[in-house]
Amino acid sequence: MSLDDRKLEVLRAIVEDYVETQEPVGSKALVDRHKLGVSPATVRNDMAVLEEEGYIRQPHTSAGRVPTDAGYRLFVDRLTRIKPLSPAERRAIERFMIGAVDLDDVVHRTVRLLAQLTRQVAVVQYPSLSRSAVRHLELVPISTTRLMLVMITDTGRVEQRLVEMPGPVPDRDVWDLRRRVNEKLAGQRLADTPPLVAALVDECEPASRAAMACLASLLLETLVERSEERLALAGTANLTRGGVLDFQGTLRPVLEALEEEVILLKLIGDLEPRTTRVRIGDENEIDNLRSASVVSTGYGPGATIVGGLGVLGPTRMDYPGTIATVRAVARYVGDLLAQN
Amino acid sequence: MSLDDRKLEVLRAIVEDYVETQEPVGSKALVDRHKLGVSPATVRNDMAVLEEEGYIRQPHTSAGRVPTDAGYRLFVDRLTRIKPLSPAERRAIERFMIGAVDLDDVVHRTVRLLAQLTRQVAVVQYPSLSRSAVRHLELVPISTTRLMLVMITDTGRVEQRLVEMPGPVPDRDVWDLRRRVNEKLAGQRLADTPPLVAALVDECEPASRAAMACLASLLLETLVERSEERLALAGTANLTRGGVLDFQGTLRPVLEALEEEVILLKLIGDLEPRTTRVRIGDENEIDNLRSASVVSTGYGPGATIVGGLGVLGPTRMDYPGTIATVRAVARYVGDLLAQN
DNA sequence: GACTGGCACTCTGTCCGCGGGAGTGCCAGA
DNA sequence: TCTGGCACTCCCGCGGACAGAGTGCCAGTC
Numbered sequence: 222m223s224l225d226d227r228k229l230e231v232l233r234a235i236v237e238d239y240v241e242t243q244e245p246v247g248s249k250a251l252v253d254r255h256k257l258g259v260s261p262a263t264v265r266n267d268m269a270v271l272e273e274e275g276y277i278r279q280p281h282t283s284a285g286r287v288p289t290d291a292g293y294r295l296f297v298d299r300l301t302r303i304k305p306l307s308p309a310e311r312r313a314i315e316r317f318m319i320g321a322v323d324l325d326d327v328v329h330r331t332v333r334l335l336a337q338l339t340r341q342v343a344v345v346q347y348p349s350l351s352r353s354a355v356r357h358l359e360l361v362p363i364s365t366t367r368l369m370l371v372m373i374t375d376t377g378r379v380e381q382r383l384v385e386m387p388g389p390v391p392d393r394d395v396w397d398l399r400r401r402v403n404e405k406l407a408g409q410r411l412a413d414t415p416p417l418v419a420a421l422v423d424e425c426e427p428a429s430r431a432a433m434a435c436l437a438s439l440l441l442e443t444l445v446e447r448s449e450e451r452l453a454l455a456g457t458a459n460l461t462r463g464g465v466l467d468f469q470g471t472l473r474p475v476l477e478a479l480e481e482e483v484i485l486l487k488l489i490g491d492l493e494p495r496t497t498r499v500r501i502g503d504e505n506e507i508d509n510l511r512s513a514s515v516v517s518t519g520y521g522p523g524a525t526i527v528g529g530l531g532v533l534g535p536t537r538m539d540y541p542g543t544i545a546t547v548r549a550v551a552r553y554v555g556d557l558l559a560q561n
Numbered sequence: 562m563s564l565d566d567r568k569l570e571v572l573r574a575i576v577e578d579y580v581e582t583q584e585p586v587g588s589k590a591l592v593d594r595h596k597l598g599v600s601p602a603t604v605r606n607d608m609a610v611l612e613e614e615g616y617i618r619q620p621h622t623s624a625g626r627v628p629t630d631a632g633y634r635l636f637v638d639r640l641t642r643i644k645p646l647s648p649a650e651r652r653a654i655e656r657f658m659i660g661a662v663d664l665d666d667v668v669h670r671t672v673r674l675l676a677q678l679t680r681q682v683a684v685v686q687y688p689s690l691s692r693s694a695v696r697h698l699e700l701v702p703i704s705t706t707r708l709m710l711v712m713i714t715d716t717g718r719v720e721q722r723l724v725e726m727p728g729p730v731p732d733r734d735v736w737d738l739r740r741r742v743n744e745k746l747a748g749q750r751l752a753d754t755p756p757l758v759a760a761l762v763d764e765c766e767p768a769s770r771a772a773m774a775c776l777a778s779l780l781l782e783t784l785v786e787r788s789e790e791r792l793a794l795a796g797t798a799n800l801t802r803g804g805v806l807d808f809q810g811t812l813r814p815v816l817e818a819l820e821e822e823v824i825l826l827k828l829i830g831d832l833e834p835r836t837t838r839v840r841i842g843d844e845n846e847i848d849n850l851r852s853a854s855v856v857s858t859g860y861g862p863g864a865t866i867v868g869g870l871g872v873l874g875p876t877r878m879d880y881p882g883t884i885a886t887v888r889a890v891a892r893y894v895g896d897l898l899a900q901n
Numbered sequence: 902g903a904c905t906g907g908c909a910c911t912c913t914g915t916c917c918g919c920g921g922g923a924g925t926g927c928c929a930g931a
Numbered sequence: 932t933c934t935g936g937c938a939c940t941c942c943c944g945c946g947g948a949c950a951g952a953g954t955g956c957c958a959g960t961c
Contacts, residue, residue: 247953260905265954283912283953323723357701361713371711371719373701379711379721383663457797458816472812476798587924600934605925623924623941 228267230257232276233300235268236288240537245285290502290536293514297499297540304541306549310338314553321557324348324377328453331530331554336456338546341534342479344489344517347451348376348527348558354410360399360436365389370439374411376527376558380449384439387431394429398436401425415441450486454479459534467512467535474509479533484509489517489529497544502536512536516543520551522559530554568607570597572616573640575608576628580877583803585625630842630876633854637839637880644881646889650678654893661897664688664717668793671870671894676796678886681874682819684829684857687791688716688867688898694750700739700776705729710779714751716867716898720789724779727771734769738776741765755781790826794819799874807852807875814849819873824849829857829869837884842876852876856883860891862899870894 234255238246248261248268257264268286271277276292279285288296317334321327328345335343353374361369368384390398405421406414418437425433457479460472468475478484484507491498497518503511510533517531530551532543574595578586588601588608597604608626611617616632619625628636657674661667668685675683693714701709708724730738745761746754758777765773797819800812808815818824824847831838837858843851850873857871870891872883 461813
């Protein structure tokens with residue numbers, strides 16, 4: 222056998238109460254707070270089964286029960302009632318995001334908004350270069366042998382890199398380079414550019430080939446291969462809510478993980494379209510985050526995904542609320558990007 | 562009377578021991594560890610005086626002594642022996658900074674380096690726009706009525722902003738605008754530009770005046786007035802070292818302060834040239850940081866200062882070491898910038 | 902067969918009292 | 932002016948006692 226409806230209901234009640242009170246919940250308290258229609262003794266029997274199945278556990282004999290990671294997982298998968306955003310939250314989103322002037326601004330506002338609404342740590346990835354298309358490439362002479370390469374993408378990102386040329390480059394040549402590069406690459410997705418860049422060099426007359434090769438290698442190396450990802454973080458102070466009880470005593474490992482961009486990108490940079498991913502405790506591959514949960518999703522204009530965003534908090538988290546908020550914010554940001 | 566040499570020596574010993582052990586230090590331990598040449602009883606008398614003068618205090622009767630903020634202040638002002646960097650530290654700086662490819666890279670490496678060397682929270686301000694000069698302004702058409710304005714400064718910063726033009730702007734006009742703007746502004750410090758920008762509009766023939774006015778107002782508003790400052794942060798995990806004893810129990814207020822760019826800028830954005838500023842505990846204007854100390858200094862190529870950097874940690878901090886490191890890193894970054 | 906009330910049991914958190922230890926302040930003497 | 936000695940104060944850690952919360956189990960009921 223496995224779990225009948227009432228046992229699931231008991232699990233839900235335990236999760237909900239524990240998330241709220243942060244204290245192990247006992248059978249008595251449970252029947253008091255929830256209309257389960259049965260006596261504490263019955264609930265105790267159900268709890269024993271739930272514990273045997275690994276969904277809840279006792280911190281110690283004769284304490285109340287606490288959900289395990291598996292318990293949260295079941296809760297999220299099967300017991301979550303979709304919780305619509307409150308009007309106040311909707312208004313907060315609008316108010317926060319209105320008047321954003323550029324991409325940087327959008328990303329920063331978004332991450333703060335997320336942190337504030339969910340009362341957790343928020344992470345927002347900038348639109349990924351590899352998923353963006355080149356809008357324009359600009360070459361600006363800095364000195365006789367140095368050019369600044371500025372790339373503007375259709376998602377609004379602006380990336381720049383200094384190019385050390387093999388020799389002096391007269392203005393005329395700069396114009397020429399700029400024209401060729403743009404003709405070839407403008408409108409192309411960055412992921413598709415490598416062969417085009419190679420072709421650019423091949424098609425070059427010998428005179429300017431050296432310069433073009435230099436430019437091309439830089440383009441490939443720094444803008445495509447290293448495919449620079451950026452992200453913004455906010456709300457670390459929220460980690461200190463609820464005492465140091467969450468995160469088993471120390472924030473240390475969590476703070477350390479949050480400093481590593483690579484880790485954060487792994488967390489929110491999952492690419493499945495239109496789904497919200499929830500990683501609970503041990504499901505996280507990163508050891509430092511074994512006591513944390515991450516809710517993340519992709520965002521982008523229309524149906525395409527250009528980047529990820531999400532929040533991180535204790536496993537003891539309001540999953541329905543957090544999931545709803547993350548989704549809503551992602552949708553809003555997507556719409557904002559679509560307006561460009 | 563006030564403090565003779567031996568009393569100062571006692572204070573120094575107390576500070577040094579307390580910083581190291583994080584425990585109140587008593588008279589006995591003091592004479593054991595330091596060659597003071599007097600007995601514990603004598604030291605006790607000196608301690609009584611130091612306490613009366615407000616430089617040390619007892620957590621409770623019959624405990625050892627702990628330096629007060631004033632004690633640290635005196636220590637920093639009068640008792641700090643300059644501590645040269647270890648060869649290992651010098652090597653770490655070199656190794657860390659070598660191969661930085663652009664300004665973003667330099668700033669990020671710097672902030673991580675600082676955090677690692679001092680084992681504290683590090684903050685680095687990007688070169689301030691208002692202290693930079695315009696190297697080049699670029700206008701890139703995004704759509705018929707939208708331009709992307711890209712500004713490159715002599716400190717390597719690249720800022721961009723979307724400009725919504727009053728009407729369609731043909732390519733010819735874009736060239737014209739770009740030429741005029743650059744002729745007028747290139748080479749000027751940003752702080753000096755407002756009258757020049759105004760002049761730009763005045764000198765414009767009526768046909769393109771509307772467009773220029775639009776561009777000008779954006780330039781003024783976002784690039785000069787709002788004088789956008791950026792900064793980088795690293796090492797927050799270091800706040801958790803030494804238990805939660807530092808910061809009187811909760812990291813909360815400190816983490817909150819670190820989220821506010823405005824606050825951080827106030828902390829490290831002090832402009833006096835070539836000095837290192839130390840703010841100890843209560844000397845901080847920000848309430849949330851009353852239990853923290855900040856060591857900051859300016860950096861820049863040659864003698865000019867273009868930005869600030871510093872570290873934040875518990876008042877119980879190794880001041881001589883931290884000051885030396887902050888200075889050394891600032892000098893190194895300055896040299897790096899000068900090479901451009 | 903499923904549910905319930907009752908009861909004994911277990912474990913935690915807390916309060917209390919009690920030394921041991923560290924450190925001080927003071928005083929008399931060198 | 933410094934020092935050794937001494938009494939005093941206060942923290943800290945330990946063990947025991949106790950109340951409270953919660954459980955597991957069992958016998959009884961529908």
